Amino acid sequence: MAEWDSDTENQRVMSKVARLYHSRGVRQTDIANRLGISQARVSRLLQAASDSGIVRTVVVSPIGLFAELEESLEEKFGLVQVHVVEALDDHDEGELTRDLGIAAAAILQPIQLESQTIGFTSWSRSWRHMTAALQPVRTSGDLFVVEMLGNVGPPRLEHEATRATQRLADLVGATPLFLRAPGVVASTAVRDAIIDHDVHTQEAIAAFDRIDIALVGIGDCEIVHPLVSGENFFREEQFALAKSLGAVGEVNLRFIDADGKPVVSDLDELVIGITLTQLRVAKRRIGVAGGLSKFVAIRAALRAEWINILITDVLTAQRLLADDEKHE
Template sequence: MEDVDAQRLMVKVARLYHTHGMRQTDIAKRLQISQSRVSRLLAQAEEVSVVRTVVAVPQRIHADLEERVEARYGLGEVHVIDAVSTDDKELGRDLAHTMASLLQDITFDAPTIGFTSWSSTLRLMVDVLQPLRSRTERVVEMLGDLGPPELQHDAARSTQRLASFTGGQPVFLRTSGVVSSPEIKELLLRRDVYAQEALRMLDSIDLALVGIGACEVDPSLRPGDNFFTDEDFARMRELGAVGEVCLHFLDADGVPVEGGLDELVIGVTLDQIRSARRRWAVAGGRRKHAAVRAALAGGWVDTLVTDADTAEFLMSGPEPDLTVRPGRSAAADAGS
């Protein structure tokens, strides 16, 4: 009972301070506790994620660089941040906060949101997200389970939270994301009506939150653990792949690389990504430079959140041919 009372007091203090804008001294007087205790309770509320802080980056702080990347790749929007560290985890956290701020600042009609729940940056985004202005009907996972059970649980939790912030229903894809053969894929889907329904919903995505990966095993995953092996990635690199979008491999021009692995993925198809009205991605860091450029060159993304170093890399090298872009479709262009 004492723990419950302490939690109630913590939540009450947090609401008075963050929601009602009261000063700590006034909260202390109102609740008849010391100001130092008010400060401790506010700090505790942040530690246990009762209060989540999002640092809103001023719009167009890198206006010239953003506009040049937008023009070079034919994008709707690019948001660039200054990285405070080259460490992938710290950069991912900064990018996630920026993506959360962007989602919370806009209003649009998106009945179906496709969500790459295995993306560590997108899961970090959900952790700091607040309820959105935009409302939706459903948040659909775009890939099946990847990695160990604890990662699968974290992915499902993120999907549930994102749905709650939009007022929609979560639609889970609770089956292996990568299987060992097309025959096993067919057998799994034939017996799973819920997976069949989730995959059908991906035919009409209004906003796709896509994942961009380097052409190597993701640090959070183990080779072959509901995922591709080191040998799979090596073979795709030999075929010209430099990265992947939702586990679909691309060459430097963003053209899909045929290597037989698409048939092993249970999740969103390239055609479904292509037909989505909006395709947003948050990615950066040196390890993903080539993959991000491929995703943009091929037209698989129309809004990007990234870091300044990656944006400068995107402006180097030959210009992409925007007249032939496999990721763009007339329907997607009309909905952008």
């Protein structure tokens, strides 16, 4: 048992050193100081990571490193898969978002795609990091990548979302279906006018009913930079209304309560994007999210099975498991 523990710890440190060096560009001397080890050991660990195949185009943590934790979460929430990733800094949610996105690229890389439609949440920071780290994927047949929500936030974010969708489509050899309409509008009349007069928006919305793999966005009921209140997005008072009705989070801007049940209100009619009913049709619904601020929303999404594949960090996974046990 002691020998297995030692080997596991060595793999953990090897993975962390490789990610700092290759993914973050941190110098070996700085890695040594950060982890409290010698520079010579850092060099040896980097060579070992290369020899063992941990270092590829992106750095991949060893599969099964948290197998027991993953299996426990799969059983507790009835999930198809759980992938637990060790973050470099669990308390820096910006770094955590990047780490999870890079990990998601490595996890999704082997998926076989054949004549499928992929629903993509292009405004999600984690999913954009995933597309930046992903390498070309072998596919066959006619594939489509469809944006599951319209524009949210300022023009810069719209540009980043468009590039991410195009890159993902290029990497999997798919036709992109852009939803270049506001994600949130002022009224149902505005929503209907946009849809009625934009053939590309109509084409994207029509594809929602045939999504096979959904790359889902999960958020709390807060406005997080670079999103701006009212800028193709809900206003602060609208989030306050949703919370007063019991919302603890949202899945692609569809509000859910603590048990994951939809929070029904007129706000739903202002969103140009996939509905929860349409999302449920997708066979694989993948969520990549972690951190304390999103914990309640992640738990709610799991309870109602709005996602059935979860990619998260160690601390969030441990909280999910411990919290669920306390309520049994």
